[in-house]
Amino acid sequence: MSIKEKLKNIIETALGNLGIAGVNFTLEHPTELSHGDFACNVAMVAAKQVGKNPKLLAEEIIVEIQKAGSPLLAGEGLGVRSAGPGFINFKLAKRFFEQEIPNIANSETLSTVVERVVPTGNRVRLFGESNIHAGQKILIEHSSPNLFKPFHVGHMMNNAIGESLVRLMKFSGAEVRTMSFPSDISLGIAKAIFILLEKNPEITIQSLGDAYVEGTKKYEEDETVHVRVKEIADNLYAQKPSPEWDVFIACKKFNIEYFEQVVARLGSTFDSYVYESEAGEQGKEIVLKNTPAVFTESEGAVVYIPEESKKHISTSVFVNSQGNPTYEAKDIGLLAIKFDREHPDLSLFVTDYQQIPHFDAVLDAAEKINKDWSEKSVHIPHGRMSFKGQKMSSRLGGVPLATEILETILEEVRERSGERNIDKETMDAIAVGAIKFAILRAKPGQGINFDPETSLSFEGDSGPYLQYTHARITSLLEKGAGLGIVPKYHDGEEVADVERVVYRLPGIVENAIAEYAPQFIVTYLLQVAQAFNSYYAANTIVDAANPETSAHRLAIAQAVQVVLKNGLWLLGIKAPNKM
RNA sequence: GCACCCGUAGUGAAACGGAUAUCACUACAGUCUUCGGAACUGUCGUUCUAGGUUCGAGUCCUAGCGGGUGCACCA
Numbered sequence: 001m002s003i004k005e006k007l008k009n010i011i012e013t014a015l016g017n018l019g020i021a022g023v024n025f026t027l028e029h030p031t032e033l034s035h036g037d038f039a040c041n042v043a044m045v046a047a048k049q050v051g052k053n054p055k056l057l058a059e060e061i062i063v064e065i066q067k068a069g070s071p072l073l074a075g076e077g078l079g080v081r082s083a084g085p086g087f088i089n090f091k092l093a094k095r096f097f098e099q100e101i102p103n104i105a106n107s108e109t110l111s112t113v114v115e116r117v118v119p120t121g122n123r124v125r126l127f128g129e130s131n132i133h134a135g136q137k138i139l140i141e142h143s144s145p146n147l148f149k150p151f152h153v154g155h156m157m158n159n160a161i162g163e164s165l166v167r168l169m170k171f172s173g174a175e176v177r178t179m180s181f182p183s184d185i186s187l188g189i190a191k192a193i194f195i196l197l198e199k200n201p202e203i204t205i206q207s208l209g210d211a212y213v214e215g216t217k218k219y220e221e222d223e224t225v226h227v228r229v230k231e232i233a234d235n236l237y238a239q240k241p242s243p244e245w246d247v248f249i250a251c252k253k254f255n256i257e258y259f260e261q262v263v264a265r266l267g268s269t270f271d272s273y274v275y276e277s278e279a280g281e282q283g284k285e286i287v288l289k290n291t292p293a294v295f296t297e298s299e300g301a302v303v304y305i306p307e308e309s310k311k312h313i314s315t316s317v318f319v320n321s322q323g324n325p326t327y328e329a330k331d332i333g334l335l336a337i338k339f340d341r342e343h344p345d346l347s348l349f350v351t352d353y354q355q356i357p358h359f360d361a362v363l364d365a366a367e368k369i370n371k372d373w374s375e376k377s378v379h380i381p382h383g384r385m386s387f388k389g390q391k392m393s394s395r396l397g398g399v400p401l402a403t404e405i406l407e408t409i410l411e412e413v414r415e416r417s418g419e420r421n422i423d424k425e426t427m428d429a430i431a432v433g434a435i436k437f438a439i440l441r442a443k444p445g446q447g448i449n450f451d452p453e454t455s456l457s458f459e460g461d462s463g464p465y466l467q468y469t470h471a472r473i474t475s476l477l478e479k480g481a482g483l484g485i486v487p488k489y490h491d492g493e494e495v496a497d498v499e500r501v502v503y504r505l506p507g508i509v510e511n512a513i514a515e516y517a518p519q520f521i522v523t524y525l526l527q528v529a530q531a532f533n534s535y536y537a538a539n540t541i542v543d544a545a546n547p548e549t550s551a552h553r554l555a556i557a558q559a560v561q562v563v564l565k566n567g568l569w570l571l572g573i574k575a576p577n578k579m
Numbered sequence: 580g581c582a583c584c585c586g587u588a589g590u591g592a593a594a595c596g597g598a599u600a601u602c603a604c605u606a607c608a609g610u611c612u613u614c615g616g617a618a619c620u621g622u623c624g625u626u627c628u629a630g631g632u633u634c635g636a637g638u639c640c641u642a643g644c645g646g647g648u649g650c651a652c653c654a
Contacts, residue, residue, distance in 0.1 A: 031594080031601065041597065044634065054634065084598035085635065146654075186654060216653095276654090301652050312582050320652040327654050356583070357649045381584095384648085416617065430617090441602095442592060445584080447647075455591065458617050461603040468617050479614055511595080523593060526602065537610085537619040579617080 003072065003100075004507065007038055007090060014064035020046055029504050031527075033497055036081075036089035043086040054086030062088060072096045092500075094489050100503045101487045103127075105558035109565065126171075128505040128566045132513060134173035139344035140166050141334075143263060143270075144181040144351075147255040148192045150209045151262045151402045153450065154352070154385050160439040161382050162350040163268045163572040164518040169348075171570060172513045177342055180270045181334055181349075182259070184252050185277040190233035191215030193244050194225065196251070197232075203254050205401075230322075237280070237324055262402055266432060267572045274337050276330050283333025284325040286369065287318045294368045304328070304365045316361045331362045335373045346376055348516070353381035353445060380516055383447030406431050409456060416458060422579060429574035430464050436573050437463030440518045461526055463573055466564060469529040472536075473561040474577040477554065480542040485555035488548065498531040502559045505567065518571060525567045532560045 008027055015023065025042035043058035050057060062080050065088075073079030074093045083089050107127040142162020145151060169176045183189070195211040195218065218225060232244045239245065256273075263269070287295055287302055295302050300321035306313040318329040325333070338347055351359070359379045367374035409431040417427065438455045442448055448455070458464040489495075504524065512520040541553040568575045 026595065026597090028595075030598080032598080035598070039598085044597075047634070087598065183654065188653065299652080303651065314582080314650050316650090317652040322652080324652090326652065330654090353584075354648060355654090358654090360583090383584095386647095420615090438591090446592090447585085449591075457591090457604070459604080460617095461592080462617080464617055465603095468615085472615055472618085476614060515595085519593070523602080526593095530602085533618060534620085536614085540614065542614050578615090 002506070003092070003096065003503075004038070006070070006072065007040075010065055010068060010070060011040060011042060011061070011088075013068060014061050015042070015046075017064045017067075018060060020050060023049070029507065030089070033500055035083065035087070036091045037500055038090040038092075040088040040090070041086075043082070043088060047086065055082060058082035058086045058088050092495075094495055097495050097499050097503075098487050098489070101499060101555050101559050102485060104502060104562050105485055105555050107562055109562065126566055127562055128509045128570075129171045129173070130506060130510050130513070131173035132510060133169065133346075136174045136345040137177065137343065138169045138172075138174040139177045139179060139338060139342045139347045140169065140350070141179040141181055141338070141348070142166070142350040143268060144183070145255075145259050146183040146188075147252055147259070148183075148189050148208050148212045150205045151259065153400050153402060153405055156266065156402045156405070156435065157382055157385050157439050157448065158350055158352070159263060159266050159268060160436045160572060161380070161444050161518065163266070164436075164440055164521075164570060165348060165350065165380065165516060166268075167570045167572060168509070168513050168516075168518065168521075171509055174346075177272070177344070178268075178270045179272050179274060179338070179342075180259075181274050181279070182256065182276065184275045185236055185280065187229070187233050188212065188216065189248075190229050190236060190244075191219045193232050193236070193247055193251075194218070194229050196247050197243060203251060205255075205258055208251060208255065233324070234322075237277075239277075265406075265428065266402075266436075267574070272341075274334055279330045279333035279337060280325040281333065282336055283329035283331065284319055284323075286332055286336055287325070287329050290369055294365055304361060306361065306364055310364065312357075313360045313364050314357065316358070318365075327358065328362055328365075331359070332366060332369070335362075335366055335370075335377070339370070339372055339376075344376060346378065348378050348380055350380045350382060350444075353383055353447075355379075356381050378516075380444060382444045383442075385448050385450045405435065409434055412456075412458070417579070420578075426576045426579055429576050430467060430579060433463030433467055433568075433573040434458060435463075436571060437461075437466070437522065440571050441522045443519055444516065464579070466525050466529050466568060467573070467575060467579055469533060470561060470564040470568070470575045471577055471579045473532075473557050473564070476541055476557050477561070480550060480554045480557075483542070483544075483547050483550045483554060485558055486548070486551040487555040488552055490549065490552075496531075496535050496556065498528070498535045498556055498560060501528050501531050502556075502563050505563050509570070512570075521567055521570050525564060525571075528560060528563055528567075532557070 004027060023042055023046045025040060025045050027038055027040045030036060030039045043061055044054045047054040047057050059082055062082060065080050072093055072095060074091045079091050079093065081089055104127050140162060143155065143159040145155060166176055166178055192212040192215040195215045201207040219229060235242045235244055236248055291297060291302055295304050295318060301317045302319040303315055303317050305315045316328050317326050319325055338344065363374045363377060410427055413427045413430045434456050439448065441461065508520055508524045512518060539553060541550065541557055543550050565575045
């Protein structure tokens with residue numbers, strides 16, 4: 001039983017003794033450490049029901065709690081007190097920390113079990129893991145690229161959030177499967193192929209991106225090419241052997257390799273791919289099968305008309321008048337494939353928030369085809385990245401590519417690393433950490449005003465700050481090796497602030513999982529790192545003259561390291577031992 | 580026009596309806612013959628406006644102002 005559950009029981013018992021029942025209260029960690037380790041609002045919530053002043057009621061509850069007593073609470077009346085408008089604050093005793101800190105410090109570390117896919121029943125749990133989704137299967141789709149456009153900063157945002165959700169869900173006890181849904185077919189791609197056939201350039205990520213931009217432009221400016229472009233599109237949809245089909249296959253192969261390379265550098269792999277071309281085929285079939293039951297024919301196209309009460313959903317085309325599936329039908333096909341293949345209990349997908357209305361329509365229609373599809377699907381929209389005040393659009397070019405951004409950051413990392421020899425891998429980890437942190441610190445739904453000058457930081461609230469704290473602890477532990485870790489307080493020594501935050505990780509992770517909120521992890525890790533760095537500045541950790549004190553402080557350092565390591569992993573950020 | 584999202588220090592962000600709104604950057608003042616200074620300590624400074632609900636509102640409701648996004652064969 002967790003300490004929180006124990007406290008909750010204690011409160012319930014006290015309420016029972018006072019004849020109070022059915023109160024829905026919360027018990028949480030106050031951010032302000034002077035408010036104790038746990039704060040409970042029960043007196044304020046129950047005050048009205050009981051007809052008493054919240055502060056007085058809090059005092060009465062406290063008397064009951066103290067009658068029962070608990071060795072885990074600090075003694076002499078310090079353990080439980082009322083505060084503010086009627087909170088009941090709990091302060092944990094040294095005894096709690098003497099048990100908890102070494103448990104954390106000695107817990108199994110990530111390095112030994114990092115990329116496991118399915119948690120096994122017998123495996124020792126990592127600190128921070130929970131079982132709130134134990135026994136469930138969770139499918140997560142993210143980082144879906146357009147195979148004819150380079151991976152740009154906007155994709156990085158999707159990837160950072162998606163990957164962090166994947167890892168959070170792995171910490172929930174669920175079996176997690178990952179999927180990506182590359183766009184390999186569309187009118188836009190036909191336009192790009194048109195240019196590639198005309199110019200026949202060497203296939204590089206640059207030349208494909210250029211062809212995409214140029215094709216879009218040409219199509220707008222020159223109506224005479226429309227016939228040919230449409231023919232290309234038809235042939236691609238029909239998979240008809242033709243010059244365009246050959247070019248298409250070559251480009252697709254090239255691009256998927258490029259995608260996997262970029263994404264691996266960012267720390268992601270995928271269990272499976274579903275291509276838009278296959279989803280489109282299936283989707284069209286399903287849509288036609290459900291016409292007119294769900295869909296309606298209109299002006300030669302097949303459309304979905306939502307009920308009148310659903311004003312925020314607009315009518316949308318699923319199969320166009322040429323008989324080709326639109327994005328909407330492709331997503332219907334994708335839903336079918338996801339649920340047929342994986343049978344997930346929960347299916348998450350991460351996209352740009354611009355697609356919210358699109359998925360409102362798709363899921364509304366999907367509900368009428370198969371309830372599972374809509375009930376078990378959760379759309380996680382993320383904001384858009386505006387760049388130096390200007391919105392980015394890859395169709396118009398001028399969008400920074402993921403690799404370009406990383407190179408720019410790497411230069412700065414090199415500069416800062418100075419004379420220390422840092423290997424390439426570590427530098428990459430720092431660069432990736434800096435940008436992922438910039439993305440994950442904010443709520444996913446929020447747009448990010450991204451400016452490399454100010455958004456990327458290496459000091460203060462930043463990825464490298466967390467990594468630095470971790471690396472410094474590694475070297476501390478090396479220096480103190482042999483002294484052991486024994487969390488014994490000497491006379492008169494108080495529990496340090498760091499200790500009062502390190503043990504909180506599991507609860508924070510649960511909240512982050514429940515709300516799909518990686519930013520909770522970010523905020524918390526900063527709090528831990530700051531508390532440790534202050535502690536480090538004020539106390540000599542390793543001191544051969546005082547082995548007992550050192551052993552205690554090393555226990556704390558090691559616990560902090562575990563929390564940073566596991567927490568950074570949840571963010572998809574590496575924790576190097578040196579930097 | 581209709582719908583959805585958003586408005587927090589100079590800047591970038593955080594905050595299950597909870598306490599004196601948190602953190603960082605910037606500026607200024609310090610720590611330091613460093614267990615790794617990518618660090619630590621301190622000072623300055625914030626919830627768009629007007630009502631309402633609540634013991635309690637940045638958070639919920641109404642109206643307004645400001646910004647973003649989406650509205651039929653693009654993805």
